[in-house]
Amino acid sequence: QxxxxxxxxxxxxxxxxLSLTCTVSGDSISSGGYYWSWIRQHPxxxxxCFGYIYYTGTSYYNPSLKSRLTMSVDTSKNQFSLRLSxxxxxxxxxxxxxxxxxxxxxxxxxxxxxxxxxxxxx
Amino acid sequence: QSVLTQPPSAxxxxxxxxxxxxxxxxxxxxxxxxxxYQQLPGMAPKVLIYSNNQRPSGVPDRFSGSKSGTSASxxxxxxxxxxxxxxxxxxxxxxLNVVFGGGTKLTVL
Numbered sequence: 272q273x274x275x276x277x278x279x280x281x282x283x284x285x286x287x288x289l290s291l292t293c294t295v296s297g298d299s300i301s302s303g304g305y306y307w308s309w310i311r312q313h314p315x316x317x318x319x320c321f322g323y324i325y326y327t328g329t330s331y332y333n334p335s336l337k338s339r340l341t342m343s344v345d346t347s348k349n350q351f352s353l354r355l356s357x358x359x360x361x362x363x364x365x366x367x368x369x370x371x372x373x374x375x376x377x378x379x380x381x382x383x384x385x386x387x388x389x390x391x392x393x
Numbered sequence: 394q395s396v397l398t399q400p401p402s403a404x405x406x407x408x409x410x411x412x413x414x415x416x417x418x419x420x421x422x423x424x425x426x427x428x429x430y431q432q433l434p435g436m437a438p439k440v441l442i443y444s445n446n447q448r449p450s451g452v453p454d455r456f457s458g459s460k461s462g463t464s465a466s467x468x469x470x471x472x473x474x475x476x477x478x479x480x481x482x483x484x485x486x487x488x489l490n491v492v493f494g495g496g497t498k499l500t501v502l
Contacts, residue, residue: 308491310491317493317494317495317496318430318438318493318496319493320490320491320492323491331489331490333490333491334488334490367437367438369437374444376425376426376444377428377443377447378428378485378491379440379443379444379449380430380440381440381449383437384437385437
């Protein structure tokens with residue numbers, strides 16, 4: 272059974288960098304066939320996708336977040352990570368990591384982490 | 394403002410058939426397929442429908458999807474109390490960015 276688990280600080284100060292890691296079990300990131308993604312949900316609001324990354328490092332970023340965003344993969348640890356710089360209170364949200372199954376004309380997120388709340392506050 | 398527009402709420406009684414719509418307002422999404430996710434309270438979303446009308450293994454056939462032009466729909470037949478959740482449509486845009494609708498809160502009366 273594939274499982275994803277987010278980890279990282281639950282509290283980040285404004286202007287600092289938010290860093291989260293997703294540890295994958297039950298599947299090898301480097302086996303290919305899947306992309307790995309970060310999605311967030313502001314309190315009581317909808318979902319926003321940061322983008323997704325392949326085990327080779329090929330990545331696609333949400334244009335609205337691209338200037339502050341870095342995603343990376345560590346195949347030796349079977350993890351992938353998110354870094355979001357210059358955070359503000361507007362970045363307070365539940366952050367999910369997810370696995371994306373992508374076909375020629377379709378995709379979907381088939382496994383998700385449980386989510387981790389990150390609060391931006393001084 | 395989301396380019397995928399959903400009604401904020403929907404409701405139905407047990408056994409009823411309900412539909413949730415998703416209107417695409419951007420031309421750079423209209424040609425792409427739509428997915429639907431269910432989010433139970435306090436849980437991560439779960440995919441119900443991908444590629445407009447395909448159900449992943451394990452999703453009951455009470456859930457069905459359709460898309461025509463720039464409009465997609467999720468239908469739930471034989472409504473059950475456990476279907477009370479938030480439902481989100483999602484699609485790729487031309488820059489391969491994933492966009493979600495604002496979500497529809499389904500209440501089972």
